[in-house]
Amino acid sequence: MFLELRSVTKRFGGVAAVDHVDLDIEAGEFICFLGPSGCGKTTLLRLIAGLESLDEGAILLRGSDLGQLPARKRNFGVVFQSYSLFPGMTVARNVAYGLACRKWPRREIEARVDEMLDLVHLRDQAGKYPHELSGGMQQRVALARALAPEPAVLLLDEPLSALDAKVRETLRSEIRDLQKRLGITTIMVTHDQDEAMEMADRILVMNRGRIEQVGVAQDLYRRPATRFVGEFIGRLNVLERERWGDLLPPAGDLSEALLAIRPEHVRLLAADEAPAGPVVEGRVRKVAFLGNMTRLLVEADAGLVEIEVHGPLQQGEVGETLRFVLPGEHLSAVSAGPR
Template identity: 50%
Template sequence: MSTVTRTAGATVEFRGLRRAFGATTALDGLDLTVEPGELLALLGPSGCGKTTALRILAGFETHDGGDVLVDGAAITSIPAHRRDAGMVFQSYSLFPHLTAVDNVAFGLRMRGTGKAERRARAEELLELVGLPQHAARYPHQLSGGQQQRIALARALALEPRVLLLDEPLSALDAKVRLSLREEIRRLQQELGITTLFVTHDQEEALSMADRVAVLRAGRLEQCAAPAELYARPATAFVAEFVGTMSRIPAERSGDGVEVLGRRHAVDGTLPADGRVDVLVRPENVRLTPAEDGPAQVVAASFLGAVTRLTVRLADGTTVKADLPTAEAAALPIGGRAELALPERPVLVDHRAS
């Protein structure tokens, strides 16, 4: 049984962090706090600055302004090898000439830890990640998932205050990725280590993280618990980046909007001018079979208990709706339907021109 102990968890703060590469701004005044012991996912499209933020925290990248603090102390002037952060990369980065146990113990050897102590520590960590029987194997004798577990154990060997994960699952196949993300989450909670997880995969972020920080063009759009981020996105960008959203043209009606023949209050701020769209998730769309309905079913995707239907409105707008599969059977391709939204405030955005 492993005797690896739980850590206290550090507080990490990005304060006004800025970084540019020539004319490209990677980080534009990032302000973000990671609470002790939480797993925070940095989510966003390629080029949004999430990996740059992680590399600055690790000491592998410099910054142009702002600061990074760990437990209240600025660390940006401290060399990478003294920052007490463990990092796991997408590419595993194991030493091919070392066995699994020696890969895990490598950092301890560089620190001058005695042979017996580092061997015992490495064996504990191999047990923690479920690979004690693979101690004598070399990287080429391990699967991708096993190699990534070894890389994770190596990152934990020095008992870092912060664990940094840079898209560690993206090179793995779907089944292994699912298993390993559950394993990483279990270990993170068991050890209580503050963890930053960079990913462009929204499913990974929502399923693993305590909170998710969505970045866009070097700025923080929203940071919230997964359920809040999904149900109450702060901006149209977050709404469309996290999960699936349909846009339905709407008309202004006082301080609300009229959409599909009904008036709705607005969740948030109504744009000051211009035409607007309502943003709606598939599970919030209601479809009812109707011979003369305004919506026509043009596609269906079976998802198990739910079937996702795509319908087209008279103006060419397409809307996705998730229905129980038994109900969706009454709406075949080419069938017509009435479409309605729940009677609650809706999120709106400027209509694309």
């Protein structure tokens, strides 16, 4: 295994910010640590980088324990949210900084800087200073600087969160393409579910310092192990069997107390439609037009349900009564888990 985390734990006072985390990461893998603020994802990244010290556990790179190795000797490239470029240095000197610290020969530094700036499409900006660049350009420089010393692992700490939506979207694709081209093992921290789902080979969802679930985006979305994962990745209707029992269709062996269904899987019925199985009636409480879809909040006797409809909506004004069904094939069981 390339990178191994074994019972990794970090406490601040009496609080376990990272609580006995175990994880294996393959060489060349892109993995995202995803979760809300305060869940421990950034602390876990800093432990891997060597910027925080472990209280318990071990971090191994190709079988070697990194526990006593300071950050500067781990050969990990780190890109922060705030760019952290040297304002008095040109773009080229910023990228060259880590190479000069490692005493690379001058000609090799110049060649490597040119190569890195070509990689991030900033060769023509080499002589400029950070304040002369846009936020997106500055983050590209930070990425080039992190990659220049040929790190074993690239660590990205919410690198896109300070950028506007359009720039974020462009850089997502660029970073992912770059990572694939270089084949570098990459760990990124984010609280943005779309970012994680678009970029990562696997996503690690954290809550209160612990791993709730690890998997590919499709599995986390379609088969969330806990209510927390289901509600954090996308939107989710959680149905208590005690309240919804008579309105639920047969769903195999799903006898658990909590069942879940995504809003896009709830099916609205036409006025004259009479399907087999239980039909639910509810009054529309809220309508949100989102361009390619409309989101309805509907209040039934058993509780609230979100429904997402793609394409033109023929019904669904606030106050209107709608009929819908909860297809059994789209119902799944979820654990309440820690919330």
